[in-house]
Amino acid sequence: MTHETPSGAAEPAVLTIKGVSKTYAGGFTALKSVDLDIKKGEIFALLGPNGAGKTTLIGIVCGLVKATTGKVAVFGHDIDGDYRLTRSRIGLVPQEMSIDMFTKVADAVAYARGLFGKPSDPAWVEKVLRDLSLWDKRNEQLRTLSGGMKRRVMIAKALSHDPDILFLDEPTAGVDVELRQGMWQVVEKLRQRGKTIILTTHYIQEAEEMADRVGVIRQGEIVLVEETATLMAKLGRKQLTLQLAERLDAVPEALAVEGLTLSESGDALHFDYDTRADRTGITTLLANLNAAGVSVRDLETRQSSLEEIFVDLVGGAS
Amino acid sequence: MNWRGAVTIYKAEMARTGRTLMQSVLAPVISTSLYFVVFGAAIGSRMESIDGVGYGAFIVPGLVMMMILMQSVSNAAIGIYFPKFNGTVYELLSAPISALEIVIGFVGAAATKSLILGALVMVTAAFFVPMEIQHPLAMIAFLVMTSVTFSLFGFIIGIWADNFEQLNIVPMLIVTPLTFLGGSFYSISVLPPFWQTVTLFNPVVYLISGFRWSFYGVSDVDIGISLAAIAGFFALCVVIVWRMFKTGYRLKT
Ligand SMILES: Nc1ncnc2c1ncn2[C@@H]1O[C@H](COP(=O)(O)OP(=O)(O)OP(=O)(O)O)[C@@H](O)[C@H]1O
Numbered sequence A: 001m002t003h004e005t006p007s008g009a010a011e012p013a014v015l016t017i018k019g020v021s022k023t024y025a026g027g028f029t030a031l032k033s034v035d036l037d038i039k040k041g042e043i044f045a046l047l048g049p050n051g052a053g054k055t056t057l058i059g060i061v062c063g064l065v066k067a068t069t070g071k072v073a074v075f076g077h078d079i080d081g082d083y084r085l086t087r088s089r090i091g092l093v094p095q096e097m098s099i100d101m102f103t104k105v106a107d108a109v110a111y112a113r114g115l116f117g118k119p120s121d122p123a124w125v126e127k128v129l130r131d132l133s134l135w136d137k138r139n140e141q142l143r144t145l146s147g148g149m150k151r152r153v154m155i156a157k158a159l160s161h162d163p164d165i166l167f168l169d170e171p172t173a174g175v176d177v178e179l180r181q182g183m184w185q186v187v188e189k190l191r192q193r194g195k196t197i198i199l200t201t202h203y204i205q206e207a208e209e210m211a212d213r214v215g216v217i218r219q220g221e222i223v224l225v226e227e228t229a230t231l232m233a234k235l236g237r238k239q240l241t242l243q244l245a246e247r248l249d250a251v252p253e254a255l256a257v258e259g260l261t262l263s264e265s266g267d268a269l270h271f272d273y274d275t276r277a278d279r280t281g282i283t284t285l286l287a288n289l290n291a292a293g294v295s296v297r298d299l300e301t302r303q304s305s306l307e308e309i310f311v312d313l314v315g316g317a318s
Numbered sequence B: 001m002n003w004r005g006a007v008t009i010y011k012a013e014m015a016r017t018g019r020t021l022m023q024s025v026l027a028p029v030i031s032t033s034l035y036f037v038v039f040g041a042a043i044g045s046r047m048e049s050i051d052g053v054g055y056g057a058f059i060v061p062g063l064v065m066m067m068i069l070m071q072s073v074s075n076a077a078i079g080i081y082f083p084k085f086n087g088t089v090y091e092l093l094s095a096p097i098s099a100l101e102i103v104i105g106f107v108g109a110a111a112t113k114s115l116i117l118g119a120l121v122m123v124t125a126a127f128f129v130p131m132e133i134q135h136p137l138a139m140i141a142f143l144v145m146t147s148v149t150f151s152l153f154g155f156i157i158g159i160w161a162d163n164f165e166q167l168n169i170v171p172m173l174i175v176t177p178l179t180f181l182g183g184s185f186y187s188i189s190v191l192p193p194f195w196q197t198v199t200l201f202n203p204v205v206y207l208i209s210g211f212r213w214s215f216y217g218v219s220d221v222d223i224g225i226s227l228a229a230i231a232g233f234f235a236l237c238v239v240i241v242w243r244m245f246k247t248g249y250r251l252k253t
């Protein structure tokens, strides 16, 4: 499993998921043969609505959920056969608040580090706590912290053993704008140190803001994986179809404009445009049609199939 | 081996006891003291000695065993149930730590607590009744084996339990009756023959009998059978725990 990088060198995937499916004990199939490769050093957003299977997929990679079929490899090592090696390089911040309310912040982080078999390193723990603005709270019991602080403690725990891959399952749920910015800064710093980050989100804006690549998951299937920039360019495109009163042999010269094509039968014009552009070009097109004496019988607009995928996601964002 | 991981769990479990010192140390010591006052001093003074041992002294091994059994089971059960309850079990499952290391951490801590409590109860007992320990090494061996085995048993219950009721039901409905009927307060030779036979199906009888032998050199059943019984129960618990982790039973979905 390799990827071509811009420099042309083959770069091994840090995480390879192959044919992974999950059917829960009750008989519900949460994942249907998922294939996914994550590249080293990227920020990858798993985007999907409630119940899509995001947490299930992360759970399988991290050892919380047993896959029904398929293989997962981390840095080329199988997650079952070489679990010590693969898990020691992964940090997980779960979606649900899961903490022991009666431990102190610093103890909780030290405990997490100890579980990973690493010798105690107060300097590292201090750095992690400072980065997350938790240093002042290090001697407080978790129950006395605010919700956002508790979430940051969970991040600190996940970073306690300095993992190479970090999973953030819905990191921004219940987090205010300022904290969100702080969190993105932490993520950005990690990326600069060569770490790979995989996060889940319901919101395409959030994926756009943070991720290098986006994987869209729906009903247990990865329906698309795309560079964020490419995805955003494709997104928001619509097609206008004009049914003509009379057949044309070719697009009249006076109308020629980028995105305009004649249908095979010659009785319709298709115009692709970007709904988010300042000028879509529709007004000009209609004026030109009028001037050229081409009469239109009917017209309709249609979203790209990609857009349809996103209606439910974007719809939930407002 | 991820020994650091196991030690981390062990220390965290011991610290948890420290936070609940009253409940986990003082309460058992007080309640056994009450047993001594009531059964040892008040009632015991009117009882005949059993097998040449005064009644007050006779009940000491049984009381220590009773305490160790109940504390081991409930401590280990709560130890592993708690992370399941508050969700922090994700840390254990996603860490590079094996089932064996997890068990060493939790069961080791629960057994250590039981041993400390057992020692405290014996010291307390020494204030009320004259005691002798004829086979101290055997006594320590019995204490350790019983603490570890029943902590393992508690660990199984903690994994199996889905709610607090289930967590308490086994200690209440099984461990306590078996201990009371296991000869803590009497020699089974005083029972009618039929009940003597029934009693032999109670595994706790072998523990208490063997333990008492290490104190006074007298026992209801052969010491070899006592050892075999505890070893057998230990092996059974190990197999069950091993299967639970292997299949991810109630830990992984
Ligand atoms: N332990 C379980 N037993 C049975 N079904 C489960 C279990 N966990 C999850 N599911 C089901 O699997 C599906 C996927 O759940 P999952 O938690 O992976 O979704 P998600 O994409 O993380 O959703 P959300 O955005 O709401 O967090 C859901 O339909 C859920 O009901």
Ligand SMILES: [Mg+2]
Pocket: A054, A055, A056, A095, A169
């Ligand atoms: Mg989820």
